[in-house]
Amino acid sequence: MQALFAQLLVGLINGSFYALLSLGLAVIFGMLNIINFAHGALYMMGAFCAYFLLNLTGLGYWWALLIAPIVVGIFGMILERTLLRWLTGLDHLYGLLLTFGIALIVQGIFQNYFGSSGLPYAIPEQLRGGMNLGFMFLPIYRGWVVVFSLVVCFATWFLIERTRLGANLRAATENPTLVRAFGINVPRMITLTYGLGVGLAALAGVLSAPINQVRPLMGADLIIVVFAVVVIGGMGSIMGSIITGFALGVIEGLTKYFYPEASNTVVFVLMVLVLLVKPTGLTGRAA
Amino acid sequence: MPEVMTATRPAEFVAGGGTILDVRNLQAWYGESHILHGMNFNVNAGEVVTLLGRNGAGKTTTLKSIMGMLAKRTGSVRFNDREIIRTTSDKIARLGIALCPEERGIFASLDVRENLLLPPVVRPGGLSLDQIFELFPNLKERLKSQGTKLSGGEQQMLAIARILRTGASFLMLDEPTEGLAPVIIQQIGHTIARLKKEGFTILLVEQNFRFASTVADRYYVVEHGKVIDGFSNADLAANMDKLHTYLGV
Numbered sequence: 001m002q003a004l005f006a007q008l009l010v011g012l013i014n015g016s017f018y019a020l021l022s023l024g025l026a027v028i029f030g031m032l033n034i035i036n037f038a039h040g041a042l043y044m045m046g047a048f049c050a051y052f053l054l055n056l057t058g059l060g061y062w063w064a065l066l067i068a069p070i071v072v073g074i075f076g077m078i079l080e081r082t083l084l085r086w087l088t089g090l091d092h093l094y095g096l097l098l099t100f101g102i103a104l105i106v107q108g109i110f111q112n113y114f115g116s117s118g119l120p121y122a123i124p125e126q127l128r129g130g131m132n133l134g135f136m137f138l139p140i141y142r143g144w145v146v147v148f149s150l151v152v153c154f155a156t157w158f159l160i161e162r163t164r165l166g167a168n169l170r171a172a173t174e175n176p177t178l179v180r181a182f183g184i185n186v187p188r189m190i191t192l193t194y195g196l197g198v199g200l201a202a203l204a205g206v207l208s209a210p211i212n213q214v215r216p217l218m219g220a221d222l223i224i225v226v227f228a229v230v231v232i233g234g235m236g237s238i239m240g241s242i243i244t245g246f247a248l249g250v251i252e253g254l255t256k257y258f259y260p261e262a263s264n265t266v267v268f269v270l271m272v273l274v275l276l277v278k279p280t281g282l283t284g285r286a287a
Numbered sequence: 288m289p290e291v292m293t294a295t296r297p298a299e300f301v302a303g304g305g306t307i308l309d310v311r312n313l314q315a316w317y318g319e320s321h322i323l324h325g326m327n328f329n330v331n332a333g334e335v336v337t338l339l340g341r342n343g344a345g346k347t348t349t350l351k352s353i354m355g356m357l358a359k360r361t362g363s364v365r366f367n368d369r370e371i372i373r374t375t376s377d378k379i380a381r382l383g384i385a386l387c388p389e390e391r392g393i394f395a396s397l398d399v400r401e402n403l404l405l406p407p408v409v410r411p412g413g414l415s416l417d418q419i420f421e422l423f424p425n426l427k428e429r430l431k432s433q434g435t436k437l438s439g440g441e442q443q444m445l446a447i448a449r450i451l452r453t454g455a456s457f458l459m460l461d462e463p464t465e466g467l468a469p470v471i472i473q474q475i476g477h478t479i480a481r482l483k484k485e486g487f488t489i490l491l492v493e494q495n496f497r498f499a500s501t502v503a504d505r506y507y508v509v510e511h512g513k514v515i516d517g518f519s520n521a522d523l524a525a526n527m528d529k530l531h532t533y534l535g536v
Contacts, residue, residue, distance in 0.1 A: 164401075164404065167401040167404070168405065170394065170396040170397060171394045171396070171397055171401075173396070174394050174395065174396060175392060175394070177356050177376070178388060178392045180356075180375070180376045180377045180380075181356050181376040181380055181386055182377075182380055182405060182406035182407065182450075182453075183381045183407050183453070184377060184407060185377050186377065
């Protein structure tokens, strides 16, 4: 039983990262019509940003949670302004190629300086240790990651689905030309949206640093699964991305307990099944 | 017009002024296809001017070009003596021009309230929500509904209502009566008349000539992306035969 709950927890943790990353991908896809393959590299940059803050300036985990998403978000906005903007109106394939290329370059640069092995990042003092819940032992940091991710996901959902700003964003996703003709600066909104999606990836990177160490290829390993999550959940749906992210993490964890051999493939098997039955994804709107 | 609507308005709302919109040799393209081949016309403050013409003549394209929604456009569009041919559409909107598009442009992922509040207020003088609900009582009952769940008539009212909030004094309405029941068309006609009385300037695109004749001061006939004729409502009877030829009715 202990082992089952332990795997469930691992599943929830992975699910947190899936949710944060696929949420950003969904927001970016909705607004920019770009499948952002650079997402994994930007997640990695978030983790490295936390590492640099600690080792170069002495600013610890809590500052990193705040600063890394902003720094990487600004980097993303510069990418959008200088590179992605030129792809407006072109086929999805161009965005995919460009962002994939950006990911390779960014990862290559980090690998050049830091190799492929992991750099350690300590769990912040306040979140060390664990709690005995009776049925299992819960490391406090892991519990924190799950709860904090849930809060951030919900806040993002609220921002997009329940506020005036979010209404502008949803409308611009549907018909950017008309929204702009109402007097709303849509190009600026697109830049900020990309910054928001990228910031979420960087935040996930910081959360992940104490658990998975800081590695140049940490995002490359994760992003493939995240894309499967996005395909299953349906591109462009906010709540769908969050729920699918957490659910698939848990399913993966359960598979690890009941049939470990399949734990690395279960997500892709599900993806194939969903694509066969409902090609737009479980919650996706038809394109 | 109820008293609630006679709030203080900026000077440009006062009718009887000079030319508010002056379009000279306007040309526009959709991608590679050349749609407007030199449109020339003008609209005076406080007027209702209607563009008539067959399907595909370029009426909708004219409105979109004035609004800055087409990437490639040349010639001159002057609004309140200011050249806007190179201005982006968000800045044009902020000068006080608003478009109620063909197909209404109601957003499916927004509820009625969100649709109504979407266009930002760009200048003083717009209608308050209370005034809008007084004009279109149906909308008040449906605020929580998904925008596209409304009936065609309600969607058209929503599309007009949301640009009245913004303070824009120059409204462009693209086929506001298309596909609607006669009783709703009548209601929209009353609304346009009330807006005109209130000092709004309106550029209307209409296929429904009988409807247009109840609200318009002047007409321009558009064919193949050019204005080929123009006359005032007073000369309408004298021009009926010509008009039938132009419109093929």
